[in-house]
Amino acid sequence: MTMFEMAIFDLDGVIVDTAKYHYLAWHRLGKELGFNFTKEDNERLKGVSRMRSLDILLEVGGIEKTAEEKEALATKKNQWYVDYIMEMDESEILPGVLSFINELHQAKIRTALGSASKNARTILERVGLTNHFDVIVDGNLVSKAKPDPEVFLLAAQKLQIPPDKCIVFEDAQAGIEAGNKAGMLTIGIGDPQLLKDANLVFSGFEELTLLHLIMCLA
Ligand code: BG6
Ligand code: MG
Secondary structure: OOOOOEEEEEEEEEOOHHHHHHHHHHHHHHHHHOOOOHHHHOOOOOOOHHHHHHHHHHHHOOOOOOHHHHHHHHHHHHHHHHHOOOOOOOEEEOOOHHHHHHHHHHHEEEEEOOOOOOOOHHHHHHHHHHHHOOOOEOOOOOOOOOOHHHHHHHHHHHHOOOHHHHHEEEOOHHHHHHHHHHEEEEEEOOOOOOOOOOEEEEOOOOOOOOOOOHHHHO
């Protein structure tokens, strides 16, 4: 018998590598504003909401803007980002993700998406994964960004599954913190040092089977 009834997946960095498209768009905005926004700077934006990401970018560039100007800059960045994601297809699903989700379906474990992105549904459509999730909670449905647990708690609530029967897959520190605060099991996908607060960390789904995961949790 498995110990969890629902698996909640973050999107960016777990299911697809959209961080590279976010970076291209933020870098372009930095360039327009007259500074070089580096890949290292971009690490700080993982799991962070669009407006908070813009604040970090402006802080890196030492630039101040009014609320109205910020709104316009965020819109501009998002338009460039949407141009990139409209080119995506199923080849961009990260290795092993689809077979892992299929294993969950076979085991009758519910699946959810818990993402900060307001573009989550567009991305799922592009890569053909929309119908693989029983529930989708994205940046349009929540008011409090990760590390607040709202996004994950809402997903659990929608399917009436107790939080302690949920497992969260996350690549961002803020996301692991959100999952822990929600009282869920947390699985880090990525660097074990960065994700040290997770219950377990794996480098990706390529090597991960449901059986292996259950054995690691036992
Ligand atoms: C998160 C990403 O999933 O979504 C962040 O990790 C991003 O980098 C955030 O800023 C918001 O995304 P969007 O698509 O609503 O701008
Ligand atoms: Mg992420």
